[in-house]
Amino acid sequence: MNANNGEERIVHEVAMVVPKRTREEEEEGDCVEVLVTELKKRGMVVDRDVGLADEFLKVAAPLETLESAAAELHIRKPTRLGMDLPFEVQGSEAFIQQPDGSLFSWFERFRCYQHLLYGIVNCYGHDVTLKLDGREVCWAPEESLVRKLESEGVIKQIFPLHDELKRKELLRTWALNWWNFTNQPIDKIYSYFGAKIGVYFSFLGMYTQWLLFPALLGFIVQMVNFGSLQYLVLPSFFVIATLWAALFLQFWKRKNAALLARWQINCLVGPSQGYRFLGMEWSSLPFPKELTKNLGNEKFKEKEPYQRYEWFAYRKRFSNDVFVIISIICFQLPFELAYAHTYEMITSNIIKFVLTAVYLLIIQYLTRLGGKVAVKLINREINESVEYRANSLIYKTYIGIFYHVLLHRNFMTLRQVLLQRFIISQVFWTFMYGSLSYLKYSYRKFRARKKKRSEGGPSTGKIQIASRVEKEYLKPTYSASIGVELEDGLFDDSLKLALQFGMVMMFACAFPLAFALATVSNIMDIRTTALKLLVTLQRPSPRAAATIGAWLNIWQFLVVMSICTNSALLVCLYEKEGKWKMEPGLAAILILEHILLLLKFGLSRLVPEEPAWVRANRVKNVTQAQEVYSKQLLRSSSSEFASMVKPEEDNNNKN
Numbered sequence: 001m002n003a004n005n006g007e008e009r010i011v012h013e014v015a016m017v018v019p020k021r022t023r024e025e026e027e028e029g030d031c032v033e034v035l036v037t038e039l040k041k042r043g044m045v046v047d048r049d050v051g052l053a054d055e056f057l058k059v060a061a062p063l064e065t066l067e068s069a070a071a072e073l074h075i076r077k078p079t080r081l082g083m084d085l086p087f088e089v090q091g092s093e094a095f096i097q098q099p100d101g102s103l104f105s106w107f108e109r110f111r112c113y114q115h116l117l118y119g120i121v122n123c124y125g126h127d128v129t130l131k132l133d134g135r136e137v138c139w140a141p142e143e144s145l146v147r148k149l150e151s152e153g154v155i156k157q158i159f160p161l162h163d164e165l166k167r168k169e170l171l172r173t174w175a176l177n178w179w180n181f182t183n184q185p186i187d188k189i190y191s192y193f194g195a196k197i198g199v200y201f202s203f204l205g206m207y208t209q210w211l212l213f214p215a216l217l218g219f220i221v222q223m224v225n226f227g228s229l230q231y232l233v234l235p236s237f238f239v240i241a242t243l244w245a246a247l248f249l250q251f252w253k254r255k256n257a258a259l260l261a262r263w264q265i266n267c268l269v270g271p272s273q274g275y276r277f278l279g280m281e282w283s284s285l286p287f288p289k290e291l292t293k294n295l296g297n298e299k300f301k302e303k304e305p306y307q308r309y310e311w312f313a314y315r316k317r318f319s320n321d322v323f324v325i326i327s328i329i330c331f332q333l334p335f336e337l338a339y340a341h342t343y344e345m346i347t348s349n350i351i352k353f354v355l356t357a358v359y360l361l362i363i364q365y366l367t368r369l370g371g372k373v374a375v376k377l378i379n380r381e382i383n384e385s386v387e388y389r390a391n392s393l394i395y396k397t398y399i400g401i402f403y404h405v406l407l408h409r410n411f412m413t414l415r416q417v418l419l420q421r422f423i424i425s426q427v428f429w430t431f432m433y434g435s436l437s438y439l440k441y442s443y444r445k446f447r448a449r450k451k452k453r454s455e456g457g458p459s460t461g462k463i464q465i466a467s468r469v470e471k472e473y474l475k476p477t478y479s480a481s482i483g484v485e486l487e488d489g490l491f492d493d494s495l496k497l498a499l500q501f502g503m504v505m506m507f508a509c510a511f512p513l514a515f516a517l518a519t520v521s522n523i524m525d526i527r528t529t530a531l532k533l534l535v536t537l538q539r540p541s542p543r544a545a546a547t548i549g550a551w552l553n554i555w556q557f558l559v560v561m562s563i564c565t566n567s568a569l570l571v572c573l574y575e576k577e578g579k580w581k582m583e584p585g586l587a588a589i590l591i592l593e594h595i596l597l598l599l600k601f602g603l604s605r606l607v608p609e610e611p612a613w614v615r616a617n618r619v620k621n622v623t624q625a626q627e628v629y630s631k632q633l634l635r636s637s638s639s640e641f642a643s644m645v646k647p648e649e650d651n652n653n654k655n
Helices: 031-041 063-073 106-118 145-151 164-175 186-193 195-223 227-262 299-345 349-379 386-408 411-454 468-474 490-506 514-536 551-577 582-606 612-654
Strands: 002-004 007-009 014-019 045-050 054-060 076-078 084-086 128-132 135-139 157-160
Touching (some): 014 031, 014 106, 014 468, 031 045, 031 128, 031 145, 106 145, 135 145, 157 468, 164 186, 186 195, 195 227, 195 490, 195 514, 227 490, 227 551, 227 582, 227 612, 299 349, 349 411, 411 468, 411 490, 411 514, 490 514, 490 551, 551 582
Antiparallel strands (some): 002 007, 014 054, 045 054, 076 084, 128 135
């Protein structure tokens, strides 16, 4: 649903895939016919498309239907009074609209669609027999129709649909607009894909813009021969890069806070959970029901089980961390050491390049395997996200490079390794997450045409897929390589970005040109990822996230680690060249390291995490909320007091 020039434009935003009917005559109690009838009873608009092998139900919800669903879900939305209140149909004018002019965000609309679809239950009071091609399905009272049909294999998939008008506009103004480089229509991206993808591309754009300065400086440091001053230029570049990274992360927090204020998203940012919406119901917190059912008893009695539950969760997380570390030491470390030794023994650059390519392919497989194991471990934990365990997927990738630094201490070899990794990684990621999705889409279209031809279609000529919704169905989903249980495809994109940041920062002294390569890579990545989302993939389901979450902690940790690694690189460089004595030189490096660590943490206190206007707006909203709540409390207290006093006065008058 969208509004254009005051008129409501019905947009089919969700599709359901059901089997194509094999019989021409319509059966009484047909599953699909009953489903369509029930959907229309819920106030939704349904269009049917027949594809090559399946039938597609395109579902749209008018504004009135979405408002009713939002009121039933008690969705909290910001109002013009400055408070977040549960949505009510009667007071819909008081709620603030989205940047695109709609009343509900894409995440809120998708929640309403899920509520409407899965809220269709059997209210007839008796079993209903549904039929499909001679097969009977029993629909029990109070049972969800959609869940029943999904379990029986009647509904094959439910997925969000692209809005063609908005998709083409984003293609024109974003994916194919190369002249803007890092400038992106962030508000339009947020309105179409949701807050999580909007925040990611805002972060990627800001990171690329900030990379321009160290990229230019790194290019000069790498290409210009400074002679004897080279040993002063490298430490200076290292100091500038460290201060740049610390300032960038701090100013990103400010921009993130400004984005959330502009999008009217109220959240609390924490170090591990990423964010938590204000107004979350107590029942939705991740505590067992047996702990919350006795809430209100004596404080000591209710405190003890929570403490026991909390330490039980910490113990499970600690045991998982130990398992991950031991796995890296036993399986990953020997492989990394074997690669480093083999690389040093080989003399041919071509063979070294091939060896690095094979090594990165194996690393990618091990990363996927480790990610799947991490997901299984996380499923045993409490209130954690898969991003919280992303540290183990990132840290182990640098073990081989650390080995080159500590054992060989050869800057030329290290630069060669980093350059090969940069080139091969960029080609690999572009192929894996760009071309591979298109190849999957092409292969699925080929299989659909082949199946149609084997079922009696035309033996000659090309079978065309005319239905747009069927083309959307054949496209792969935007999912993470570690699985779809906890994360979407942004996990892989965020992991790639963190690996790049770690590589350019941890070895800034050895390879200053890496900043320029990262800038070019990110400019291309913005457009290729946008094309992937708009052309070769299904529209992603919106995720409830408004920050980059635990990835910010990982980036901050990488800045601290880069101070240590670059200090070690400078020690290796100066000792190898014989330019200084080890004892005073090491002391100077240690002093520089401590100064940079102090500056890094000092900048995090010096630069506020949110702009002044955001803080002022939040204080204003809190003040307005307190005034409204206090007035309501006074009214309710006065009415209760009056109701208590009036019977006493009546009794006194009688006496």
